[in-house]
Amino acid sequence: MRDKTDIMHESCLLFEKSMGNSPHHIARALKFKGDSNHIKGLYKDQPLSSVQKKVAEELIYEYKETWQDKLVPFCCLALLASLLFSAVVGLFTIWNWIF
Structure with a gap:
């Protein structure tokens, strides 16, 4: 208008x-x-x-993605993978300790 x-x-x-x-x-x-x-x-x-x-x-203004923006999803995936790995190792250790 x-x-x-x-x-x-x-x-x-x-x-x-x-x-x-x-x-x-x-x-x-x-x-x-x-x-x-x-x-x-x-x-x-x-x-x-x-x-x-x-x-x-x-x-x-058009936003341009920086390398820091690309790093965030990678860090989240790396953290998730390390948590999953730690959980598997912990469960395996407990299993071996019990039996």
């Missing part, structure tokens, strides 16, 4: 204020799960406030 009514404009300002005018918090609250090309074309001919510009930049 290109033309905001006074109520819509006031609602936007209240929402921004409720988020502490923090672009990060606003972007998290408005997380867009669609095609980012739809966001890039919004309000090109209308001036945006500095908060709105920062929110748009955060919503369009």
Whole structure:
């Protein structure tokens, strides 16, 4: 919707204020799960406030996976494997101790 009514404009300002005018918090609250090309074309001919510009930049930002992100699942699997191995060794030890 290109033309905001006074109520819509006031609602936007209240929402921004409720988020502490923090672009990060606003972007998290408005997380867009669609095609980012739809966001890039919004309000090109209308001036945006500095908060709105920062929110748009955060919503369009494409996350790049780092090596640390790839390491987390590997570490979880390694921990699970070591726990499973320890359980098997423990059960085998108890079995040999009893019999």
